[in-house]
Amino acid sequence: MHIDPLEKKWAYAAVGIAGLFVGIILIDALFHGINAPSNVETIDSASLHLSEEFDEDNLGVQVDESGTITIRMVAGRYGFYPKHITVPADTSLTFRWVSMDVLHGVHMPMTNMSTMIVPGYVAQVTTTLPKPGEYPLLCNEYCGIGHDHMWSNVSVVAKEHWTAPGKAPSKGGQDND
């Protein structure tokens, strides 16, 4: 077998380049916790309104006793519900997304709030949004002829101007049906 010395050098260089990228990704993932949304948590998309967590009263922004902010959102043709939410900038936010029908995807342009929303699964993303402003949430996976119309809004306000929404009534609100 014949390998040219120059080619051998190049092969080492290529392995080095790929290795560098792999190294950065592994360090980010293993030590800085930078990961894609991957919580492998199932839910019955056909009966979200009966699930406690995604009952209509429970959707939107919530702050628990320890101050953790969780945002529960339902994607359905053609919108993300609630249609408008207000969240603080520079604060760790945990989004929990479910679909009530087909496959959707959602991203907030210029941020790394991005995930697929697969029916039957809860998609969870934790991130912070550094810049206050008005952002759209856009559906980025074809979900039917009305796909272009699938969006909603997020207001990101400076931390100091944000007030936690009042605690949602615990039970007994209206249902979707």
Place this chain on the structure above:
Amino acid sequence: MIDVVTKKLAFCHLWVAFGAFLLACFMGEYQVLERSGFIPAIESPSVYFASVSTHGVLMAFVLTTFFIMGFGYVVATTSLKQPIWNPQWAWAGFGISSFGTVLAAIPLLTGKASVLYTFYPPIIGHWMFYVGATLLIVGSWLWCVIMIMMMREWKQANPGAPVPLAMFATAGNALLWLWTSAGVALEVLFQLIPMALGWMDTLDPGLARTLFAWTLHPIVYFWLIPAYTAFYVLVPKQAGGYLFSDEIARAAFVVLIVFALPIGFHHLYMDPEQAKGWKLLHGVGTFVVSLPTFITGFSVIASLEIAGRLRGGKGLFGWIGSLPWRNPMVLSVILALLMLILGGFGGLVNASYAMNAMIHNTAWVPGHFHLIFAGTTVIMYFAIAYYLWPIMAGKPLFSKDMALVQLWTWFIGMTILTTPWHVLGLLGQPRRISGVEYNSLLTLAWDPYELAMIFGGLVMLGSACLFVYNLAMTHRSQEVFEGEIEYAEPIHPVTDLPEYLNDFTLWNKVIAGLMALSFGVPILQFFFMKTFGSSAWGF
């Protein structure tokens, strides 16, 4: 000499491929126009999505599969100097794939299967679409068997001799395609067809996406391998030089084939149904499969340099100018490499586990794959066609100048189309939208880019027409052309080749092991977890 049966088979396959291609290019231009919203009269999401579904299927499945089969028959008979093993099977494969294409086209064109070429459930289209797509694949399996059998027969007749590189790559691609198509075949047979026919009430979209991801990565290597084959075995000769290294080329093909398979989860980075450890594993594999591309780039450029210097080129870069730029194959490879460098950079962004979040499912993605698939890969399909046509038709190419103009305009049009497409993605535009309905100031910045895309698409459409016209007119020529396919010689002839670079038996086992490792648990988990199925939805 190419025998009559092979010529007939090849022409039939290649004309189906390029016919589909031309039709789909018209749809592509319609799509950029429609989605821009500049012409209110043609606004229609239902037509748009029927069109994108058809355009995607024609380009990704019909153009590629038929081209690869047709080119494969030519490579097998000419490199092995052996007739086609079982031509009846070859015709049966052609018939089944063609019938499947027609069957799928009916619901696609009538808007009954606007499920896009990725057909993600639980949206379900007309059953004819899934059955047609399955038959298209089943027909191509016959081609795979023929390629593998021909390589085996040749090896029996020539014990110990190195299988010609062109055939080694082609048979490897056949093996790759058998493995690749198994994922989507499982999805279609056990989930989509039963659902479309109403035999099943629910399916698990998470499992479906996992099976589709099995196919979605290696399929792009199935499309790309003919282009790489041309890089290694046709280009050096056309440029007037030698292949830099035969053995390294084989090693590159082996790594490409083996590692293309177990890495499909980079398409699921943003999905909730797979855990991060598996994604990370597939992510690392994704970088392994970039290695053969680095090596290929080196080899091709080195082969070109040898040719340039043999033609009198001097100095560090002087050899570039002395290459035969007016040879369509050489021009194509230069343009293909340029697009590969740009597209490869984009690919690194996509593959990077966390950066992916910024561009996932944005307009960046179609921008990226038009550049590398419709660009790098398809321009080599053009080059191969320009090379084969005169040899197979026995008539000179209708116009070489037209071919050169066509290749340049494809490259220029592609640059104009895909640069703004990438930018739109960075500005947050989702892919697969038929118009901009978001009531947001953000979208005002998108318009100028849409305009540039329309123009780029128009240049490409013109280029596509020139391509098909040139080939069609070649058949009508009265002149006679005599030529044979000339495969490049390596600088150092291969003498003692280790069996693992001359055979796929070992690699087939390695693939089985890697697939079990990377897909075993992620697929089995759906049967152990408590999951909830989804019922079917229209679109």
